[in-house]
Amino acid sequence: MSATLATYVALPGNAADAFTHWQEVFGGELDLTRYGDMDLEGMPFTPDPEKVAHAALHTPGGDITGGDAMPGEDAPPLRDTAYSLLYGVDTPDEARTLIQKLVDGGGSVNMPFELAPWGDWYGQAFDRFGVMWAFAASESSGTQTP
Template structure:
């Protein structure tokens, strides 16, 4: 198998919902494995059977993976600017379509999608789960 880098996001019990939402925005192939069907043994925690053990959304541009947080004693802040998922598109119109879908799905604009000082198009949106999506498109 070739080397590949994928994003992994741990969500507080909303992984299945988020992955289904992102599939509705971007398309792609979604696979969700719940603890009840995974038949894992000797786990250091007792997961609810419906919790997501692993999910993957395969897009033409990459893979988003994730699972439900099992350690509820630690707070995992999602909304912030320390990280983002950067999605590069072929046209500004394509990026704007994804931004509009994320906002329509309960997200909020972080930075308008417009030509940036370096010449390319760039903008940011926070989806309804608090994940920051950055969009980029080279000037054609």
Template sequence: MAGTISTYITFNGNTAEALKHWQDVFGGELNLMTYGQTPMEGMPFDPPADALAHGVLSLPNGGLISGGDSMDGEYPIRDTAYSMLYNAESVEDGREKINKFVAAGGEETMKFEQAPWGGSYGQVFDKYGVMWSISAE
């Protein structure tokens, strides 16, 4: 099997909430496991039982977004040094995803429109501060 690249993101206590939001936007199957659901012997830290140990959102297109709660403080999320890239099935699909993010409290920071390379492209920050780049051929 060839190697793949997936996204893993960490929030300070609300990773499960973010994964559920992304499931609302993109669909897919979500599996969540708290520390209370794991055998906690041998952990190098003492996590709260309700903290997310590991979550995986399996997207309908085969992509994965995984994550877990931070155990050591704040992580800076909102930045433009990185983004999650969604390659939309169509221009309409791209607009729909941006509209869902905005309706849920996100902010469109680059209008989704014709890009110089021929497709359509735009950017939106979701309500968790994650920048989503949306692209469509």
């Protein structure tokens, strides 16, 4: 097996909603395992059976994994610009469509999607869960107007 890298997002109890929303926005195949779907023998805590132990969304652009934060642990701060998920697409129009889906789903634009000083298209949006998504498309993929 060759090495792989996937993003992991710990959410504050709403992982099922977030991953379902992300599948609606980005497409792909969603594998979602709740604690109630697992044999919990030997588990050092008693989790809520409805909480997500592990989720994996296999999108055309790559994998997003995550779950609900462990009981007793604070979920990481959301709605922050210290991190983002960068999604590269083929065309500026494809990025605009994905950004609009996030906004229509209760998110907001953080940085308008436009031609950036370095020559590529770039912009950012927060989804309704507070996760920041950055979008990029190369200049050579098209010079559509903003």
